Amino acid sequence: MNVPEDLAYTREHEWARRKGSRVVVGITDFAQDQLGDVVYVELPAVGDEVKRGESFGVVESTKAVSELFAPVSGTVVEVNDPLVEAPEAVNEDPYEEGWMIVIEPSEPRQLEDLLTSAAYAGLLAEQD
Amino acid sequence: MSNPTGWKPSVGASPSAAAGAAGAGEPPGLGGAAPGLAHEEPLLFEHGSRGRCGVSLPAPVGPAPAAEIPAALLRGPIDGLPELSELEVVRHFTRLSTWNHGIDTGLYPLGSCTMKYNPRSSEAFARLPGFAGLHPLAPATHVQGALELMYRLERALSEIAGMSATSLSPAAGAHGELTGLMVIRAWHQSRGNPRRKVLIPDTAHGTNPASAALNGYTCVELASGPDGRLHPETVAAAMDEDVAAIMVTNPNTLGIFESHIAEIAAIVHGRGGLVYGDGANMNALLGVARPGDLGFDVIQYNLHKTFATPHGGGGPGAGPVAVTGALAPFLPLPMVVEDGPGFRLVTDPAERPGSVGKIHGFWGNFGMFVRAWAYLRELGPEGLRATAELAVLNAAYVRAGLSGAYHLPYPTDSLHEVVFDDQAQKAAGITTMDVAKRLIDHGFHPPTIYFPLVVHGALMIEPTETESKEALDAFIGAMRAIADEARTDPDRLRAAPLRAFRSRLDETRAARRPVLRWTPGMQAG
Amino acid sequence: MxxxxxxxxxxxxxxxxxxxxxxxxxxxxxxxxxxxxxxxxxxxxxxxxxxSRELGRLAARNEVSHPPFVGAGCYPHHVPPAVDQLLLRGEFFTAYTPYQPEISQGTLQALFEWQTFVCLLTGLEVSNASLYDGATATAEAALMATRITGRRRIVVSAAVHPEWRKVLASYLRSTHDEIVTIPFGADGRTDLDALRRSVDGAAAVIVGWPNFLGVLDALPEAAALAREAGALTIAATAEAVALGLIQPPGALGADVAAGSFQSFGNPLSFGGPAPGYLAIREAHVRQMPGRVCGATVDRQGRRGFALTLSTREQHIRREKATSNVCTNAGLCALASTIHLGLLGRRGLAELARLNFDRARLLRDAMAEVGVRPVFDGPFFNELALDVGDAEEVVARLARRGLAAGVPLSRWYPDAPWSRGALLSVATELHDPELIRLFARAVRP
Structure with missing residues (x-):
């Protein structure tokens, strides 16, 4: 499984990438593999507030629905709208094209509580 | 992002490109599946010719409707509707039917669905003009036979459940759950507080939490124990004065009898709650044990499971709800009562002020009542008990026949159905989905798969009592052959079904780009 | 055994x-x-x-020697024998829900055809694979409207089928959504002034099409008011044959069409089973309750069908599902699909026209004996007739083996016209001779 070193992770398999003061969020390679073919992604609207550890949307395969959990609290400032029409990007390129939202964090220090790539890779090894 | 069912849907590329020649070189399936005269058939809307018609009607008389109906409200003939002769339509649906597998075609061991034989005599009786041609609002003197049938069915279902009264109105099992929970809510309400929570074990059908939510209840999931049973201490820990009810399927979806049910009921009753029974698996209990005697307050039947009314490719069903005397005043309307020499429908809420109201446009799915009553009368008390006994015997026989070939996640005794999983096939990279699809090549419908959710890669098998030992032997043989094949030729297995009218469908495509109706020049496929 | x-x-x-x-x-x-x-x-x-003797005895206790002049949500129509004989194909009626698409293509293609028929007749974009009946379909439509709009109030015309409104009330009681009922006028059409006063903040407005009184209601006007207020319009139809003659709900501004297709291929059967339908605009598809069938391809690229968008449903989403519905009315939907296949473009237009003709004949025959319609709005095949004492007429004709209709006083006891109003239907089954006999029997 691909676990890029420059990202931070949640235990629920979301990744977070710093972009200036903001945080880009998506799901990991492991998550998309577990889910199988993603057929639908439901995302919040720009301007919505999200809270760390709480659901901000869902991702669906044909037989399962999984909630998406925010890695940090803040305001949604960008949404990857093309995913609604082309959810396959989540499978094909989870770390780039498959990004989901950008958050303007209200408590930037929460980023430090996320898992490092090494810790996340360790978590995956345990699950195996 | 866990995936508890073990279901990882992905059609992807076919692992065996040779599957293009479906069925070629395949040995005949053990259940007799063989390539037949499978005709391709377009949609109704894709053939025919302008002006053709398949009905014969009297000619209209009198002036055009435009004389009375405003022109803006009138519509002309609807473009897109088919234009076919009667034979074309008959041939169309006959061909379509041959692409289906039904109980009449072969063994259909779908767990928790009770796919038993649907008697032909029941079909004939439901079609008697006195039943099929009867209007629900015909004068009371015209409908006495129908009311008598409903009355006697209601009495019998109450006796079989060990309950006081039964509403026949619900149109399906989930509709019965909804109704039963409405009754529970109304009972609590009558005591001042409707309460807010419903306890549901993790083995429950998805309809249980959905029905509870539709009733405005919050669901609390209870973990079943390592033996597949719900344990009293789990219930006691979750039970409080805000719990309206617990919903228990007994036997549960692992086919295991909840043997602590009396104790669980006492715990729930002790804190003012009620016990709801999902009667999907009543086939295991007919004449052996009665939900009312086990501590249940409400239970819904599925006449299309236990009482052999046909599933019809997804309905119609009937989900009568039986309740204790304390809850009877809250049942929906109508109820049928004796009235002098005849029978009468109680429809006026003034007569039953506690009633939750109406839940069906008329009186329920009467056509199913006729079929169920005919079935019940043919069986009688001994036949009902024999039904449960033979259903359990058949399941036990299949369980014994498959042990060793498939992993049994819960070794606890099971009743009318048994749940295996794909753990023994994992090393070969074979999943429950592959096993299910390969069964089709052997001429059998697959079991229920990936349910219950507590079993990763579940294969849930319910043979029912109407299958013979020979049919079960053939099924066991096919399942064992597939287990062997998982070791010897896994690629072939992953390409299954090879002999079906269609190979695996691209469900991802169906969901990503939904095409839900025909339109001129339709492209999908 | x-x-x-x-x-x-x-x-x-x-x-x-x-x-x-x-x-x-x-x-x-x-x-x-x-x-x-x-x-x-x-x-x-x-x-x-x-x-056979026992079931025959029970059937014989029911009186069915003449086609009833009763509609009121369940309509006597001719069912071509081809429909029922095809339903008895064991591959259809003994199959389960098509969860294994490779061996269920027959059921699936027929459902896809059903969905197409529902869309063509209602003028809407997407249909599900059926619901229990017309009443529960209407209740599900109302619940869907509350999810889509985030509002909790349902405005319903008093001219919507009263039994369907009772079911709606039972469904909404547990979710604490509010129902506001608005009256209808002397023409039997929904009172638009009353609607205007109630529509603000509503999730949906429900209007019958045709309505329970047999009248072609003010659907376009009601839909316009609803749209202005941000509410959805639900057109509830019990007599779907009408959709072969009158404009479809989708063309008149309705966002949702719900009701019953019992009239196509399904016998009266004392009120059930019959297929409920629900059609919507595509934008709302993820809020739709119930199963839906979609087209796709198999591994060889051949067209096939499968249940899809299942993540809305109870077996996956559990307590967050759009509905708890599982088993619906599949075989009844198949009966409708076969019947509509036989009728087709020409047959449906002829059948609808014929029904209107027979109802007009009923009205005219009644006029000859001095019986007039209660409401003056346009009708399709059903109308309320002022017979003086409706209960008396029903009882008297029942003794002659005739089901005359239903007294509207059972649902509208306080209306000034209540006592005389007999709701009666005339369809292709009621030939002109029988209609005249009926009229003479009402006023001998």
Whole structure:
């Protein structure tokens, strides 16, 4: 499984990438593999507030629905709208094209509580 | 992002490109599946010719409707509707039917669905003009036979459940759950507080939490124990004065009898709650044990499971709800009562002020009542008990026949159905989905798969009592052959079904780009 | 027992294989005190000949010698024998829900055709694979509207089927959504002024099309008011044959069409089963309750069908599902699909026209004996007639074996016209001679 070193992770398999003061969020390679073919992604609207550890949307395969959990609290400032029409990007390129939202964090220090790539890779090894 | 069912849907590329020649070189399936005269058939809307018609009607008389109906409200003939002769339509649906597998075609061991034989005599009786041609609002003197049938069915279902009264109105099992929970809510309400929570074990059908939510209840999931049973201490820990009810399927979806049910009921009753029974698996209990005697307050039947009314490719069903005397005043309307020499429908809420109201446009799915009553009368008390006994015997026989070939996640005794999983096939990279699809090549419908959710890669098998030992032997043989094949030729297995009218469908495509109706020049496929 | 194939030898062999000493031992997981120690108290078993006699006796206690002049949500129509004979194909009626698409293509293609028929007749974009009946379909439509709009109030016309409104009330009671009922006028059409006063903040406005009184209601006007207020319009139809003559809900501004297709291919059967339908605009598809069938391809690229968008449903989303519905009315939907296939473009137009003709004949025959319609709005095949004392007429004609209609006083006891109003239907089954006989019997 691909676990890029420059990202931070949640235990629920979301990744977070710093972009200036903001945080880009998506799901990991492991998550998309577990889910199988993603057929639908439901995302919040720009301007919505999200809270760390709480659901901000869902991702669906044909037989399962999984909630998406925010890695940090803040305001949604960008949404990857093309995913609604082309959810396959989540499978094909989870770390780039498959990004989901950008958050303007209200408590930037929460980023430090996320898992490092090494810790996340360790978590995956345990699950195996 | 866990995936508890073990279901990882992905059609992807076919692992065996040779599957293009479906069925070629395949040995005949053990259940007799063989390539037949499978005709391709377009949609109704894709053939025919302008002006053709398949009905014969009297000619209209009198002036055009435009004389009375405003022109803006009138519509002309609807473009897109088919234009076919009667034979074309008959041939169309006959061909379509041959692409289906039904109980009449072969063994259909779908767990928790009770796919038993649907008697032909029941079909004939439901079609008697006195039943099929009867209007629900015909004068009371015209409908006495129908009311008598409903009355006697209601009495019998109450006796079989060990309950006081039964509403026949619900149109399906989930509709019965909804109704039963409405009754529970109304009972609590009558005591001042409707309460807010419903306890549901993790083995429950998805309809249980959905029905509870539709009733405005919050669901609390209870973990079943390592033996597949719900344990009293789990219930006691979750039970409080805000719990309206617990919903228990007994036997549960692992086919295991909840043997602590009396104790669980006492715990729930002790804190003012009620016990709801999902009667999907009543086939295991007919004449052996009665939900009312086990501590249940409400239970819904599925006449299309236990009482052999046909599933019809997804309905119609009937989900009568039986309740204790304390809850009877809250049942929906109508109820049928004796009235002098005849029978009468109680429809006026003034007569039953506690009633939750109406839940069906008329009186329920009467056509199913006729079929169920005919079935019940043919069986009688001994036949009902024999039904449960033979259903359990058949399941036990299949369980014994498959042990060793498939992993049994819960070794606890099971009743009318048994749940295996794909753990023994994992090393070969074979999943429950592959096993299910390969069964089709052997001429059998697959079991229920990936349910219950507590079993990763579940294969849930319910043979029912109407299958013979020979049919079960053939099924066991096919399942064992597939287990062997998982070791010897896994690629072939992953390409299954090879002999079906269609190979695996691209469900991802169906969901990503939904095409839900025909339109001129339709492209999908 | 013909349904139990087991011989005594089979039972012994099977018990041996299962390692059980007796059939009773198979039930050892049920604690002894919980078992039933006696035989069930149900009637004794019958052989098939006695069973036929018994069911025949019950059927004979029902009076069905003439087609009833009763509609009111369940309509007497001719069902071509081809429909029922095809339904008896065991591959159709003994199949389960098509969860295994490779061996369910027959059911699936027929459902896809059903969905297309529902869309063509209602003028809407997406249909599900059926619901229990017209009443529950309307209730599900209302619940869907609350999810889509985030509002909790449902405005319903008093001219919507009263039994359907009762079901709506039962469904909404537990979710605490509010129902506001608005009256209708002397023409039998929804009072638009009253609607205007109630529509603000509503999730949906429900109007019958045609309505319970048989009248072609003010659907376009109601839909315009609803749209202005941000509410959805639900057109509720019990007599779907009308959609072969009158404009479809989708063309008149409705966002949702709900109702019954019983009139196509399904017998009266004392009120059930019959297929409920629900059609919507595509934008709302993820809020739609119930199963839906979609087109796709198999691994060889051949067209096929499968249930899709299942993540809305209870078996996956559980308590967050759009509905708890599972088993629906599949075989009834198939009956409608076959009947509509036979009718087709020309047959449906002819059938609808014929129904209107017969109702007009009924009105004219009644006028000859001095009986007038209660409402003056346009009708399709059903109308309320002022017969003086409707209950008396129903009782009197019942003695002659005729089901005359239903007295509207049962649902509108306080209306000034209530006592005389008899709701009667005339369809292709009521030939002109029978209609004239009926009229003469009402006013001898």
């Amino acid at each position: 013909r349904y139990h194939p087991h011989t005594a030898a089979d039972v012994q062999e099977m018990l041996a294989a299962a390692g059980a000493p007796s059939v009773d031992a198979l039930f050892r997981s049920i604690p002894e005190p919980l078992r039933l120690a006696r035989a069930l108290d149900v009637p004794p078993a019958l052989d098939e000949i006695s069973l």
